[in-house]
Amino acid sequence: MKLVHGAGAMSLAVLLAFPVVASACDNPRQMDGFKTCADVAKAEQEGGLVLYSPDPEENSAKLMEAFHQAFPKITTNFIRLQTGALYQKLMTERRAKVYQVDVLQLTDMGFVLDFQKRDGYVQYVSPEMTAYNSDFKSSPEGYWTWGSFIMAGLAYNPKLLKPEDAPKTWKDALDPKYSGVINTKIAASGLQHVTWYELHTLYGDDYFQKLGELKPRGFDSYVQQFDRTISGQDTLIHTAQYSAYLLAKAKGAPIAFVFPEEGLTLTPGVFGLVSDAPHPNAAQLFMDWFLSVPGQTAWDTISSLNSPRTGAPPPPNGIATDKIKLLYPKDWQAFLATHDQFVKIWAKVTGVR
Amino acid sequence: MTDPRIEVSGLIVRYNDVVAVDNIDFSIQAGELVTLLGPSGCGKTTTLRAIAGLEDPSAGVIRLNNETVYSSAQRRNVPSEKRGLSMVFQSYAIWPHMTVSENVAYGLNIRKLPRAEVDRNVRRVLELVQMSNYADRPASKLSGGQQQRIAVARAIAFSPTVLLFDEPLSNLDAKLRTEMRVELRELQRRLDITSVYVTHDQEEALAISDRVIVMNHGKIEQIGSPETIYNRPESIFVADFVGAANLIKGSLKSPGTFETIGGLHLKAAATTKQNPTTLALRSAYITLQRDADPGSNTANGTIHRRMFHGDFIQYVVDWPAGQLIVRRPPTEMIEEGANVTIAFAPEHCILL
């Protein structure tokens, strides 16, 4: 339960146990299971909500459907692209003064900070944000909030690899026997950025030199990584999303997960409301619902992700976060600064250029 | 004399660098059928299409019914649809997606005539071309000859003042061609429509025309009645192109006497030409066995080759000036190798 990023930081367990209190609006309205500061009548009048998210389509579709069920007058739409591509599309649109999106999820904290610097987020303090630790939301709060913990380890196909031969650490994944049968995500993935950052801190450039020699295939989504490994085309998943493993296991697929001894790398799914949005009130309503207990429960059931909300239970068949050793950057600004370097290195690792 | 129906003066038509029609003038009276005759590329079709308004001339004046429809000086060019004439195309241009009646009625409908009058006219002209039974047939199911008749019916249905024919019979087989040309001439006579006819077939031109305009390389060679063109050609080209002719080389010995190569002295028709080099003599005007009329040119010859053409026999006769082509009726069968006495009248010897 130790945190890798040095002294001075509180342990995650402590953070989850003692949420920090902040102030929302004066008279939050009580809805079914959550409180909201949004003008619900206006939200329903706006009648629409648009989400940009890097989550797999199926998951976002179900999330949008769940919100729509709760508020049938609001039709939902979303666009799915991997985080890097999503951010680029957003920037292109905003530069041309085209505003189509209400709620934005990014899985790379670097982009989140960049967007905040450009005044991309609009501040809205949800009464539900009190249940989130200050480390998991913007300061001052209300610009962005962590909506999920996305964790990665290693996964393999037990039909091709015996448990005793499986890797135990991130370092073990560099074994030449995985050459040509190992996969990762692409550089546009926030999770991949964090994983690189943390392993780079631990092992330096040499780690990725060796990883590149195994000729891993880089994929846009965890779905492809797991598909190929389950079907036997690949043996080992490097940067295997834990929630994906849970989902696959629930379907009865032959897949096994490894909690590397160094720890699971962690990137947050960061949610925020976008400025100049077409449906501002509906967006606020969504944020309140999403961050609340019913919202987070719905989301975790859909995605098998862990929730950063204080006191939230783990996803179905999953392990609670406070029981996992986690690796994530202490200084997100420093993390942001490494982005270009990471993209170049990762292009070489996955053979893009 | 009434004003001419069609007047063409100084007409020049250029395509890029090529001059297709090179400064020609002619006029056509009401009721005449005038044929533009010449080989491919002589400019006859271009002239016809210019009159129709389907080609843009480069210079000149075209007047129809006393109205200027084209004038380069006045920058005036009346579009085809406003010229009030009619045309039969070489390919017939029958619209496959309409019935025969609809094809024929087209010009009438454009002029917004009342339905009863349209039907009356359609029936009238179909009767004229003997295609009344085909009125409701889809036009795509007609034979070549039938399409041709419909094309003519369509052209005359709205009683135009001028009718243009662009080689209308050249796609028919020989027998149909000869029959149709008679019918066309009959029709034109009966309706008294001023007509301009284009063909490369000199036999056709001679048979049906009131006058013939012979063209070559964009210029007019000669204008005249068929008999004039045939009997008194004014150039070697006309003599050679129209009818079968022998062109005998030589020079003028004295006024009225032509000395051929090979030394024959022949009496020729009077001429104004200063230094004629050729004597033109039609194959049909030569006899081989009969006693020569007094005053004829005579010579001895030998039959070199005989070819039976059905309606006539064509002989190639060796004679001092070379070889002579002679056409005789099929009753005058002479063996190859036989000696013959060639005779022909001086008025048939044209000096060019």
Add this chain to the structure above:
Amino acid sequence: MTRPNLSIATLMMLLVLLLCAALVIYPVVFIVAESFNIGEPGVFPPGEIGLHNFAAMSEDMDVIANTLMVAFGATIMAVTIGFILAWILTRTNIPGRARLERLMELPYYMTPLVGAMAWGILAAPKTGLLNQAWRVFGGGADLFDIYSPLGIAWVMALFEGTVAFVMISAAMKSMDPSLEESSRVMGAGKMHTALRITLPLVAPGVLSATVFVFAEMLGAFAAAFVLGIPGRFYVVTTAIWEATQSFPPDYGRAAALGLSLFAAMVVTLTIAKMIMRKGSHATISGKAFRPRPVDAGSARWLLMAIAWGYIVLAVILPLAALLLTSFQRFATVILFDSVFTLANYQTALSTGTLGQAFVNSLILGLSVATIGVAIIGVLTWIIYRSKIQGRTAIEYVVMFPQAVPRLIFGLGLLWAWINIPIPIYGTLWLLGIAYFTVFLPLGLRTLAGVVMQIDRSLEECARVCGASWMQQMRSVSLPLLRPGIAAAWLLIFIASIRELGASIFLMGPQSKVISPAIINAWLSSSSELSAAMAMILTVTVFAAVIVLFAVARKLTGNPA
């Protein structure tokens, strides 16, 4: 020559011309601008200009080499397939020729995206159905690995082969029969005649088909995307895609690569046109006789098997593979372990966005085809029947999008339209405009073929009879163009439904369309879901074709 009444007609024509020039040239300007942009990507006009992007292409040499390698290989295979099939179906007397010729169109309707996915399922190493079958029958290692340059070339060739077939069989059909007959009469045998007479005569047609197919292969995207990226094998189109999908995007690289590809395609298409023009005179005969089929004798059944073999490989096998996968819970290694379910179809048709994508695609197909055909009709008439100055230039402008790889044109359209104050970005309107622009060449080519066949005298006669330009168009020209109009409508409709390259950049949350949605599903959902979506798309297209052929037959009154 026919000249319309100056006022209305000319005005209408000028308007249409202006519209098309604007639609086509405007996006290209942005592509060129971005290729010189070495400052912040996507800013117009560019902050800093330089040649860095073009110079940086030296790092992409392997990508360019890959592209050429795959294009060559695919072209050789496609032309071989097309030639053999054209020979068998137009020159021999195997039974069932007419039916086979109709079936040859099917791979075109299946689209390379669907074909690539299906062959991924069939021939992936270890899990491919064909490989599994091979192992069951005792073979050792994999028979095929579709995730390789050869695999990509194979799939591209299979689905482009039908285009080569159409072009080459057209050349073979238009041969003057007496050229071969005189050879036979003089004593040369079938083989000798085939090699010494027929082959050289159809050579120009084959050559021009080869060059045309090569140009198409250069710009192909779907097969390389589905089959190349998993194997870390990039071609120019997928490299362009990669460059635009990260933050910050490398637009400069994308634009520079795109322009080079465009240049290559222009060159090859020009060559194709030159060859066509030179070679066509020799073989088009005036008479309407088709060359006599050669009696294949005992080889008949072998030839028929080859022809049917193509249908199996290009249509039956892939569709079967997709069908199977679409019903699986998840695609497992061993077929017999499969669990079957209808859930994939339920998700494909029900979930708001996916079902909406089908509806959007249909709406776009219907409207673009209908409006497009009307405008293209006028354009065709202007270019081929009027005497307006500069109409040849207009022809080049309208045919322009054919040479620009669809993906790059999509990017140009994105940049062009997002910077306009009219709020059509992210709507179906933008997609409609984009589709219309990229399908102009297709419509023009189809209608031009029909217009050329209408004898000018049919129109001239109407004019001489007194019809104005309008009347002539309405009563003679347009009715005669009907079969061509129906064909153009159908082709544009199908092309719209399955459009990928431009749509992928221009979609918005409310304007999703089907091919990019299938790609998205392939990337981020299961292959079973994308297989279900691909099946629905293919069935829709087939159904549309059947319906539209029946309607077209009724309209023109003769059997299609």
